[in-house]
Amino acid sequence: MFFVKKGVLLTALLVASAGAVAQNAKPTDPQIAHIAYTAGEIDIKAAEQALKISKNKDVHAFANDMVRDHTAVNQKALALVKKLKVTPENNGTSKALLKQADEEHAKLAKLSGAAFDKAYAENEVAYHKTVNGALQNTLIPSATNSELKDLLSTGLKVFQGHEQHAENLVEKMK
Amino acid sequence: MTDGSRHLYRVLLVAIFALAGPVSASAEVIQVKVSGFAFNPAQVVAHVGDTIQWVNGDFLAHTATARDGKWDVSLPAGKSGALVVKKAGAIDYYCRYHPNMVGRIDVVRGKAR
Ligand SMILES: [Cu+2]
Numbered sequence: 063m064f065f066v067k068k069g070v071l072l073t074a075l076l077v078a079s080a081g082a083v084a085q086n087a088k089p090t091d092p093q094i095a096h097i098a099y100t101a102g103e104i105d106i107k108a109a110e111q112a113l114k115i116s117k118n119k120d121v122h123a124f125a126n127d128m129v130r131d132h133t134a135v136n137q138k139a140l141a142l143v144k145k146l147k148v149t150p151e152n153n154g155t156s157k158a159l160l161k162q163a164d165e166e167h168a169k170l171a172k173l174s175g176a177a178f179d180k181a182y183a184e185n186e187v188a189y190h191k192t193v194n195g196a197l198q199n200t201l202i203p204s205a206t207n208s209e210l211k212d213l214l215s216t217g218l219k220v221f222q223g224h225e226q227h228a229e230n231l232v233e234k235m236k
Numbered sequence: 237m238t239d240g241s242r243h244l245y246r247v248l249l250v251a252i253f254a255l256a257g258p259v260s261a262s263a264e265v266i267q268v269k270v271s272g273f274a275f276n277p278a279q280v281v282a283h284v285g286d287t288i289q290w291v292n293g294d295f296l297a298h299t300a301t302a303r304d305g306k307w308d309v310s311l312p313a314g315k316s317g318a319l320v321v322k323k324a325g326a327i328d329y330y331c332r333y334h335p336n337m338v339g340r341i342d343v344v345r346g347k348a349r
Pocket residue numbers: 297298299331332333334337
């Protein structure tokens with residue numbers, strides 16, 4: 063199925079790029095901060111696209127939740143890196159995430175109505191699953207600063223909540 | 237008003253009502269902390285007429301929403317929300333924004349103390 067394939071592909075991409083980072087060393091705190099911030103930005107952009115294209119009120123409610131939560135988390139992240147005097151550093155994982163997101167954005171842009179709603183909801187499930195995996199398996203264990211680790215753990219809870227929320231949304235579309 | 241003083245205010249208010257009439261004789265305010273993406277305690281027992289107060293300590297907004305859709309209390313970041321339980325029975329609730337956050341209120345018939 064297309065949806066499954068997409069999730070697997072994204073996961074493979076993330077693992078591959080996380081692996082590329084891991085070959086040299088674990089991702090550094092500046093890289094981790096960049097990845098986490100980028101992951102939030104991507105979901106905000108996807109939500110903004112949904113708010114523009116969709117006419118479904120459940121999709122709008124979900125998209126507004128994504129904008130609100132990820133904006134709040136990213137504001138926290140910005141305040142933290144400022145406090146820690148860390149400059150987020152671009153890296154392979156961030157780039158892979160962005161590339162995949164741009165492709166998804168282009169695909170969704172061609173859809174409308176129920177087809178868009180379904181594709182958006184399914185992609186949100188896949189996307190949150192992928193980011194949860196990256197947070198759990200790579201980013202949280204690699205973070206050295208305890209405040210960064212705490213914020214990532216909060217981020218994981220946010221993403222897990224959104225994953226279930228997205229699953230509920232997919233169910234509603236059926 | 238700070239959360240602490242608001243809580244005190246509620247307690248006083250409840251105390252005044254408790255003096256005023258037998259209906260609220262046993263009314264209490266039951267606090268549920270909302271932090272780290274969980275309701276704590278996740279399960280509370282209340283009497284009819286009690287107030288459930290959710291205190292959101294997270295930097296994100298949550299809701300306490302009845303599973304049956306009968307009520308929806310919004311809990312902005314760092315703020316509280318409250319609800320008076322009016323009927324005996326079990327109420328399952330969750331957060332609309334993060335449906336993996338769940339809680340339950342067991343409402344038992346109020347008894348005069
Ligand atoms: Cu919530």
